[in-house]
Amino acid sequence: xxxxxxxxxxxxxxxxxxxxxxxxxxxxxxxxxxxxxxxxxxxxxxxxxxxxxxxxxxxxxxxxxxxxxxxxxxxxxxxxxxxxxxxxxxxxxxxxxxxxxxxxxxxxxxxxxxxxxxxxxxxxxxxxxxxxxxxxxxxxxxxxxxxxxxxxxxxxxxxxxxxxxxxxxxxxxxxxxxxxxxxxxxxxxxxxxxxxxxxxxxxxxxxxxxxxxxxxxxxxxxxxxxxxxxxxxxxxxxxxxxxxxxxxxxxxxxx
Amino acid sequence: xxxxxxxxxxxxxxxxxxxxxxxxxxxxxxxxxxxxxxxxxxxxxxxxxxxxxxxxxxxxxxxxxxxxxxxxxxxxxxxxxxxxxxxxxxxxxxxx
Numbered sequence: 233x234x235x236x237x238x239x240x241x242x243x244x245x246x247x248x249x250x251x252x253x254x255x256x257x258x259x260x261x262x263x264x265x266x267x268x269x270x271x272x273x274x275x276x277x278x279x280x281x282x283x284x285x286x287x288x289x290x291x292x293x294x295x296x297x298x299x300x301x302x303x304x305x306x307x308x309x310x311x312x313x314x315x316x317x318x319x320x321x322x323x324x325x326x327x328x329x330x331x332x333x334x335x336x337x338x339x340x341x342x343x344x345x346x347x348x349x350x351x352x353x354x355x356x357x358x359x360x361x362x363x364x365x366x367x368x369x370x371x372x373x374x375x376x377x378x379x380x381x382x383x384x385x386x387x388x389x390x391x392x393x394x395x396x397x398x399x400x401x402x403x404x405x406x407x408x409x410x411x412x413x414x415x416x417x418x419x420x421x422x423x424x425x426x427x428x429x430x431x432x433x434x435x436x437x438x439x440x441x442x443x444x445x446x447x448x449x450x451x452x453x454x455x456x457x458x459x460x461x462x463x464x465x466x467x468x469x470x471x472x473x474x475x476x477x478x479x480x481x482x483x484x485x486x487x
Numbered sequence: 488x489x490x491x492x493x494x495x496x497x498x499x500x501x502x503x504x505x506x507x508x509x510x511x512x513x514x515x516x517x518x519x520x521x522x523x524x525x526x527x528x529x530x531x532x533x534x535x536x537x538x539x540x541x542x543x544x545x546x547x548x549x550x551x552x553x554x555x556x557x558x559x560x561x562x563x564x565x566x567x568x569x570x571x572x573x574x575x576x577x578x579x580x581x582x583x
Contacts, residue, residue: 289488300488308489327488338488380548397545398489412492414548418575421549434489465489 234402234410236428241335242469245404245430248285248337249467249479252330255279256339256480259299259328265320265346269301272326273312280330288329288336288407295451300327300340302452307395307436307444307461308340309451320346323356325463329407336403338432339480340465352460355392355439359462362387362435366415367468368486370431370476376411376422383435384416395436395461397444398453403432403467427472430479434465492546494523497555499575504543511572512537513551514544515558528568549575 237245259276277298280287287298295309302310302325303318310316310325318324327340342356362383369378379400387394400413411423415435440459447454455461468476475486494500498514502525512525515536523544526536551571557563 292488295488329488377548396548397491399492399546399548401490407488408490412490412546412548414492414546417548436489463489 234423234429235404236426237404237430237469238428241404242428242430244333244335245337245467245469246477246479248330248332248335249339250482251283251285251332252328252337252339252467252480253482255283255330256326256328256341259326260341260343263318263324263326263343263345265318267318268314269303269310269312269316269318269324270314272301273297273299276328283332285330285332288331288338289327292407298328300325302327302461302463304460305455305458307438307453307455308398308463309453311449311451318345321348323348323352323460323462325461327463327465334405336405336407337467337480338403338407338465339467340434340463342462342464351439355437355460355462358387358390358392359435359437359464362415362437363433363464363466366433366435367466367476367478370425370433370468370470371474372425372427372470372472374425375420376413376425377417378419379433380414380417381419387415387435387437393438393440393442393455393459395438395442395444398436400432400434400465403430425470427470429470430467431470432465432467434463436461436463492548494541494544494546496558497551499547499549499551499572500525500544501547502539502543503545504540507531507537511547511575512539513554513568513571526565526568527572528565532565533563533568547575
């Protein structure tokens with residue numbers, strides 16, 4: 233069942249989103265060649281707890297860290313490790329969530345590690361654009377399928393692959409709530425979007441195909457063809473009128 | 488953190504393994520934690536649904552709650568299934 237948040241609840245999610253934005257900004261600053269993903273994870277946990285919040289990923293269904301750190305062809309759910317040291321020319325996707333005063337926020341981005349190729353730069357930028365294209369479709373009266381259709385049309389129109397096995401989701405008191413928000417689909421299908429719905433829209437886009445495989449650690453998802461993959465995510469709130477509020481991007485104004 | 492959509496009754500799914508790979512079905516009901524029963528109203532009718540492992544199915548993002556409801560009430564038909572699946576414009580295909 234899809235939950236509708238009232239203004240007081242949305243305000244709490246707004247505060248959680250603003251805090252997560254601050255955390256993500258700081259995490260971005262420590263991504264550099266030679267850094268381990270475990271160090272970034274430890275820093276994330278420290279930042280979250282210092283601000284009286286709780287890392288939502290840690291222990292979620294057994295996940296062992298506060299962030300997902302996914303490198304190159306790792307789509308999502310990469311487990312931070314002392315043994316994973318970032319290399320020049322790679323791309324790193326960081327996915328992070330927190331709970332503040334009982335309400336969740338979820339966000340992700342992909343960033344270069346040092347200097348990267350033009351194709352990787354285009355992948356990162358296109359994935360970010362896919363989020364905003366999908367979010368533009370997230371208006372009262374539209375349906376969940378309109379979001380995925382917008383993402384898919386943009387990505388596949390430019391020759392990129394849209395990951396299908398994992399989706400965005402509703403979010404609120406729980407990390408994963410109804411509805412599922414795929415990054416593909418037919419327009420005019422799925423649940424109707426209503427004011428007060430809060431969604432995590434998160435395109436995962438590859439330079440090649442969309443098939444994935446799960447690694448033996450039970451978490452890490454990689455592209456089957458080894459193509460690099462980027463991820464971009466924000467928590468959004470459907471508004472009574474107009475475009476959604478992006479809760480994890482405070483101060484953002486739609487053009 | 489993205490989620491893997493739940494394979495549940497009424498969901499349109501694509502087979503990823505077996506002779507029916509790439510065919511689209513609707514989940515009729517759950518057998519247990521590992522298996523569900525699926526049908527498409529033509530190759531796999533309600534009289535002869537297919538038992539599939541959840542991990543061999545990919546969610547399409549299209550749900551047909553009316554199909555699940557009719558199945559629960561015992562008045563679902565193969566025609567209903569065919570019409571539902573025909574309404575899907577672009578089911579994701581395996582390019583391989």
